[in-house]
Amino acid sequence: MPHLSHLFHCRRYHLKNFSTTTNTPVTRSPPYLPLSHPTFLIWAANTSLGKTLVSAGLAASFLLSESSSDPRKFLYLKPIQTGFPSGSDSSFVFRKLSHLSLRRQPHSPLVSSNHVLRASLPAANSVLGYGCGTSCERGMGNLGWYEERRVEGEGGSGAVSELVCKTLYAWREAVSPHLAAERESGVVEDAVVMDTLHKCLRLELEGDGDARKKMDVFCVVESAGGVASPGPSGSLQCDLYRPLRLPAILVGDGRLGGISGTISAYESLKLRGYDIAAVVFEDHGLVNEVPLLSYLRNRVPVLVLPPVPEDLSNDLMEWFEESRGVFDSLKEKMLSAYSERIKRLHGMPKKAGEVFWWPFTQHKLVPEGAVTVIDSRYGENFAVFKAHNNEFITQQFDACASWWTQGPDANLQTELARDMGYAAARFGHVMFPENVYEPALECAELLLEGVGKGWASRAYFSDNGSTAIEIALKMAFRKFSFDHGLLSDFQKDNMAGRGVELMVLALRGSYHGDTLGAMEAQAPSSYTGFLQQPWYTGRGLFLDPPTVYMRNSIWNLALPEGFRFKTSKLENIAFNSRDDIFHKRRDGSDLAEIYSSYISKQLSQYSGSGRFNHIGALILEPVIQGAGGMHMVDPLFQRVLANECRRKRIPVIFDEVFTGFWRLGKETAAELLCCAPDIACFGKLMTGGVIPLATTLATNAVFTSFLADSKQLLNP
Amino acid sequence: MPHLSHLFHCRRYHLKNFSTTTNTPVTRSPPYLPLSHPTFLIWAANTSLGKTLVSAGLAASFLLSESSSDPRKFLYLKPIQTGFPSGSDSSFVFRKLSHLSLRRQPHSPLVSSNHVLRASLPAANSVLGYGCGTSCERGMGNLGWYEERRVEGEGGSGAVSELVCKTLYAWREAVSPHLAAERESGVVEDAVVMDTLHKCLRLELEGDGDARKKMDVFCVVESAGGVASPGPSGSLQCDLYRPLRLPAILVGDGRLGGISGTISAYESLKLRGYDIAAVVFEDHGLVNEVPLLSYLRNRVPVLVLPPVPEDLSNDLMEWFEESRGVFDSLKEKMLSAYSERIKRLHGMPKKAGEVFWWPFTQHKLVPEGAVTVIDSRYGENFAVFKAHNNEFITQQFDACASWWTQGPDANLQTELARDMGYAAARFGHVMFPENVYEPALECAELLLEGVGKGWASRAYFSDNGSTAIEIALKMAFRKFSFDHGLLSDFQKDNMAGRGVELMVLALRGSYHGDTLGAMEAQAPSSYTGFLQQPWYTGRGLFLDPPTVYMRNSIWNLALPEGFRFKTSKLENIAFNSRDDIFHKRRDGSDLAEIYSSYISKQLSQYSGSGRFNHIGALILEPVIQGAGGMHMVDPLFQRVLANECRRKRIPVIFDEVFTGFWRLGKETAAELLCCAPDIACFGKLMTGGVIPLATTLATNAVFTSFLADSKQLLNP
Numbered sequence A, B: 001m002p003h004l005s006h007l008f009h010c011r012r013y014h015l016k017n018f019s020t021t022t023n024t025p026v027t028r029s030p031p032y033l034p035l036s037h038p039t040f041l042i043w044a045a046n047t048s049l050g051k052t053l054v055s056a057g058l059a060a061s062f063l064l065s066e067s068s069s070d071p072r073k074f075l076y077l078k079p080i081q082t083g084f085p086s087g088s089d090s091s092f093v094f095r096k097l098s099h100l101s102l103r104r105q106p107h108s109p110l111v112s113s114n115h116v117l118r119a120s121l122p123a124a125n126s127v128l129g130y131g132c133g134t135s136c137e138r139g140m141g142n143l144g145w146y147e148e149r150r151v152e153g154e155g156g157s158g159a160v161s162e163l164v165c166k167t168l169y170a171w172r173e174a175v176s177p178h179l180a181a182e183r184e185s186g187v188v189e190d191a192v193v194m195d196t197l198h199k200c201l202r203l204e205l206e207g208d209g210d211a212r213k214k215m216d217v218f219c220v221v222e223s224a225g226g227v228a229s230p231g232p233s234g235s236l237q238c239d240l241y242r243p244l245r246l247p248a249i250l251v252g253d254g255r256l257g258g259i260s261g262t263i264s265a266y267e268s269l270k271l272r273g274y275d276i277a278a279v280v281f282e283d284h285g286l287v288n289e290v291p292l293l294s295y296l297r298n299r300v301p302v303l304v305l306p307p308v309p310e311d312l313s314n315d316l317m318e319w320f321e322e323s324r325g326v327f328d329s330l331k332e333k334m335l336s337a338y339s340e341r342i343k344r345l346h347g348m349p350k351k352a353g354e355v356f357w358w359p360f361t362q363h364k365l366v367p368e369g370a371v372t373v374i375d376s377r378y379g380e381n382f383a384v385f386k387a388h389n390n391e392f393i394t395q396q397f398d399a400c401a402s403w404w405t406q407g408p409d410a411n412l413q414t415e416l417a418r419d420m421g422y423a424a425a426r427f428g429h430v431m432f433p434e435n436v437y438e439p440a441l442e443c444a445e446l447l448l449e450g451v452g453k454g455w456a457s458r459a460y461f462s463d464n465g466s467t468a469i470e471i472a473l474k475m476a477f478r479k480f481s482f483d484h485g486l487l488s489d490f491q492k493d494n495m496a497g498r499g500v501e502l503m504v505l506a507l508r509g510s511y512h513g514d515t516l517g518a519m520e521a522q523a524p525s526s527y528t529g530f531l532q533q534p535w536y537t538g539r540g541l542f543l544d545p546p547t548v549y550m551r552n553s554i555w556n557l558a559l560p561e562g563f564r565f566k567t568s569k570l571e572n573i574a575f576n577s578r579d580d581i582f583h584k585r586r587d588g589s590d591l592a593e594i595y596s597s598y599i600s601k602q603l604s605q606y607s608g609s610g611r612f613n614h615i616g617a618l619i620l621e622p623v624i625q626g627a628g629g630m631h632m633v634d635p636l637f638q639r640v641l642a643n644e645c646r647r648k649r650i651p652v653i654f655d656e657v658f659t660g661f662w663r664l665g666k667e668t669a670a671e672l673l674c675c676a677p678d679i680a681c682f683g684k685l686m687t688g689g690v691i692p693l694a695t696t697l698a699t700n701a702v703f704t705s706f707l708a709d710s711k712q713l714l715n716p
Helices: A051-063 A089-104 A121-128 A177-183 A190-206 A210-214 A258-270 A289-295 A317-355 A410-427 A438-449 A465-483 A487-492 A516-520 A578-582 A584-588 A590-604 A635-647 A669-673 A700-704 B051-063 B089-104 B121-128 B177-183 B190-206 B210-214 B258-270 B289-295 B317-322 B324-355 B410-427 B438-449 B465-483 B487-492 B516-520 B578-582 B584-588 B590-604 B635-647 B669-673 B700-704
Strands: A006-009 A032-034 A039-044 A072-081 A110-119 A138-141 A144-151 A161-170 A216-222 A248-251 A276-282 A302-305 A372-378 A381-386 A392-397 A458-462 A501-507 A540-543 A547-551 A554-558 A613-620 A631-633 A652-655 A679-682 A694-698 B006-009 B032-034 B039-044 B072-081 B110-119 B138-141 B144-151 B161-170 B216-222 B248-251 B276-282 B302-305 B372-378 B381-386 B392-397 B458-462 B501-507 B540-543 B547-551 B554-558 B613-620 B631-633 B652-655 B679-682 B694-698
Touching: A032 A190, A039 A051, A039 A258, A051 A072, A051 A089, A051 A161, A051 A216, A051 A248, A051 A302, A051 A317, A072 A089, A072 A190, A089 A110, A089 A144, A089 A161, A089 A317, A110 A121, A110 A190, A161 A190, A190 A216, A216 A317, A248 A258, A258 A276, A258 A289, A258 B258, A258 B410, A276 A317, A289 A302, A302 A317, A317 A372, A317 B438, A372 A392, A372 A410, A372 B410, A410 B258, A410 B372, A410 B410, A438 A458, A438 A694, A438 B324, A458 A465, A458 A700, A465 A487, A465 A501, A465 A516, A465 A613, A465 A652, A465 A679, A465 A694, A465 A700, A465 B465, A516 B516, A540 A590, A554 A578, A578 A635, A584 A590, A584 A635, A590 A635, A613 A635, A631 A635, A635 A652, A635 A669, A694 A700, B032 B190, B039 B051, B039 B258, B051 B072, B051 B089, B051 B161, B051 B216, B051 B248, B051 B302, B051 B317, B051 B324, B072 B089, B072 B190, B089 B110, B089 B144, B089 B161, B089 B317, B110 B121, B110 B190, B161 B190, B190 B216, B216 B324, B248 B258, B258 B276, B258 B289, B276 B324, B289 B302, B302 B324, B317 B324, B324 B372, B372 B392, B372 B410, B438 B458, B438 B694, B458 B465, B458 B700, B465 B487, B465 B501, B465 B516, B465 B613, B465 B652, B465 B679, B465 B694, B465 B700, B540 B590, B554 B578, B578 B635, B584 B590, B584 B635, B590 B635, B613 B635, B631 B635, B635 B652, B635 B669, B694 B700
Parallel strands: A039 A216, A039 A248, A072 A161, A072 A216, A110 A161, A248 A276, A276 A302, A501 A540, A501 A613, A613 A652, A652 A679, B039 B216, B039 B248, B072 B161, B072 B216, B110 B161, B248 B276, B276 B302, B501 B540, B501 B613, B613 B652, B652 B679
Antiparallel strands: A006 A144, A032 A392, A110 A144, A138 A144, A372 A381, A381 A392, A458 A694, A547 A554, A547 A631, A679 A694, B006 B144, B032 B392, B110 B144, B138 B144, B372 B381, B381 B392, B458 B694, B547 B554, B547 B631, B679 B694
């Protein structure tokens, strides 16, 4: 029997409590997760299923393995603890490891510590009166509650292994954290919990720089209760921890009913974008692993722990010995999941460069190092993998909302994911013509009561903005043909129309999408060159629009060449406020008159009867031209244009793919223009970017121009 | 105290058991759910949370309410019971209601019955020896185990209310049904359980026709264990019951950890497309309803039942009285959810006709009665609402797989829904250019190793087949320009190309999508008339293809006009088998030579140097022309065509949107043709129809023709 010595430390610190910390502003660093060492989040299907036993078992397997002679460090973090201090999971792990290390005699000396960072006032008071009846000393000081123990190993080499256990926030009552926090006036915001957690991870995983990096470190973060148990703020924990998206271990339920609870918990984690590396549960003789593996299609390992003695006085040492093989195997699976993930993350930019063909990209100008590896999204940020010196995941602001398509915050994102899962499970894919189903009907109704309110009566669905524009053009041309007596000729001979050229009236700088039909409705530009669009001809009359812009806090009007000679007549080409630009009183201004006569003159070339070239539609991006360069067109000009076209019975199309759904602060840009279209296209934000979906809304008059007694005229 | 009389019935039936029934073929009627009366499925977040108490409380509220004087019927169905007969939930409901009816003295006499249809042999034997110690008689007969009781009400009117309790399948061991079924050799297939259940529902809800329809009936079906507990076949119950998609009541968990379990169970139900009408749970003093309502955004009612006495000898009569208000309220919420659903289903065809603009549809030819209301999909069937005489939901075969876009079976549909929910939760929407993320990379890799194996090196993603075709055309034209020395001219002057017309070589009858660019690549047809496609010109050389067809079990070749004169030279214009049609040995046939010279002649018009019209791409639907009329083109002709084009360095595009992913029995139609393209488009089945996604795959040579040192040449 080798010589064993026990070293006891006792430092004097105050236990921090919420009566001060919640009132102190916290400096938050951006969420940042070191990936230099394996770090897992331990979840459970329910409370009391043995998360802490699993944590302790993993710590033992990692620190006390016979094969390991190099010093190692195991980090155990319990961000949220209730029932403190009588129940403290970090203290449990600390004590069990101390006992196990005495039994197993590791090669290196093991220093274990347990630290409680912050506790609610009642919990803190309890700690002050907490007896110290074991052989281990505990202390209180200005950095929190602390206990430490040292066990010398067999070899007695200089290198020391470490077990670091930390409880971040603790409350006294043994209830759900949201209740304990509320009752003990110790509510902590989600962002504060996450900030403390990631600072802790950085400190412990990266603190010593290269030395630490070379050391074998393993970290588990243990949640409280079940996967969807509320945290201290009331947010569900599976939502609270989402920004870091740590790989997960799910502690399942081996009892009767436990298959269901385990599968449901697994699905709640998947519905938040977590990856589950393994499921582990205590055996209750019901072979729950069989249906679980079948459900998981054997893609996620399921491990079974021996039954835990029910006798509360049992010190579990025998159980830990009996479970050793399972924990070793679990640890190995976690290590290999970690190393596979890191390998994959490192390899992704190269692979992307080999197999992707990105849109709008000259691949030769994108070196491997310039490729961004997006691990996930949380609200307005990407979680991005970086591999400078240390590997880590950090947050990067999505400044263009992923080309104006992303909208929802983190909570809505999860809700959308669930609702989308629901619709996909309920319907899979079902065809649309002559059918009706609830989500489509509800969506159409919401569109007509929302962005189409007051003018639209029909919703035509398609799958992207460009296609929605092509549909809008066909709608407009049919309406024009109907209104101008061309339709009856075409009906007699469907090829008769081939002598007729229907053109759009559009503004230079507009962009309506990338399919050929949408391209034809835009003016020649760098996007329409032969090399990009070999079939582009540009079937429109394209006008240069007046724009407004801000300089030195003043809004100015910029008139294109064609208007310059008339500016002497104009009084106001600057505006006091943005609201002035949109004000309806401008309709009576000289400028309105100039716009009107200019437009009339342009249109007059196409209004003669007997001509074969017609302006069959007006198409514009109301207020802002997006892809064309974020120009704000003078809304008065667009309003006058729409009114002139309406007078001549030319259907008006608004392309609101970019501007719709409150992107400009109003539900539609049409509302800003004070002018309703006959047809409008929406996309992007319509689904929060979650699936490709677009719609073309139309008035009843547009719709009825397609009605006929035969199928010949069916189709926009 | 009114006079009460008890009437006891005893009928002689045999209890059916699995030793015979599992070997007897079952005649299955198509899944069919009457909607004439409210029917709900009672689920629970875990086992032993009080589903049966809720069922009994609802039965009491419905049958014994003071306000109701009309006779009513409550149907309680327990499809799957383990621990039988000592534990029988239908017997529990039967007994509790008998006791409660004695206490509450209903207006109408109440006849209660309890019936066990089938039990496993050991359970059946136990029933045979089951004592009858209460005042109620029980019997065995050739229709199963049966007990009945009659309680006369206060009024004693002629009309009789009924409580009908039925256990459909029972096993002895008090374990999960899949284990009990296996151990007692009583496995029952899912389809058999569902068949028995829906026959039972029809019998009890529609049995008496109009009389029954007018009677107030309320039905609950109670599941076993938790939402994802396995049924007797091992399928999870939430999957097993999916074909009927009954509206759900979720019995939650009011204990510590119960918020999590309840939310996860709720999410598992949503992920199978269920609608949850209410959540109800037993109070344990933890106010779990607050976080639950917050999670549910108050959109689903949450009801709290008083604590259930723990003393097992308690007859619960006091508890049922105390819970009366909660059950009344739950019943009301269920009744109003039912009537709102029925109202909505009835109104949907009319609303659809008012707000939808369906594609490919002449609305005037679709009367309200012709609109199909799809309530959900299960595998290859729609669940369709019908309102002839009685309202009901029945299954309708989706014979065209929703325009060849739906593929997955019912299980895969749920898996896809979960995986889609995962990806949506993990990423929401993130932009693609210069980024990489796991699902996109994995998808690209799978495409290149699958449908692109052996030839493709790049995947370009878009959102529908039509857009994928436009991308393919741009790729092909660039490659052609690169190979034929046109590119350098265009680079010097991007407008130089405007004098050049790049055309496609395509087959008459092909269809490549509905956006203008895809339309331009198809021959004039009923789809391309001026009224449907005002901008269509048809930019191609369109050849009439030889086709093959089967008549009288023999495969024949049909040659178009242009070939007829040569048929005298041909030996085989019929084939012994389908395999013969595809056989490579046909490459050496006379027909191959005829094809080849015909194609050469056609192409020769476009091969002169200095000409401005070029055939810049071959585009074809390999093997089957889908939208064009399901014609099978002679594969030899397509192979010769592709080879001739390749000889002339004209890029070959395969439109596999319709044929790809095993739709024709091979992974791609290219495989059937024994011929690889330069570019190919895939869509539809790619996501099992669950989201719009398409891809254009290309060879490395096509990709590199876009590489340049400036952004000018970037973009297909």
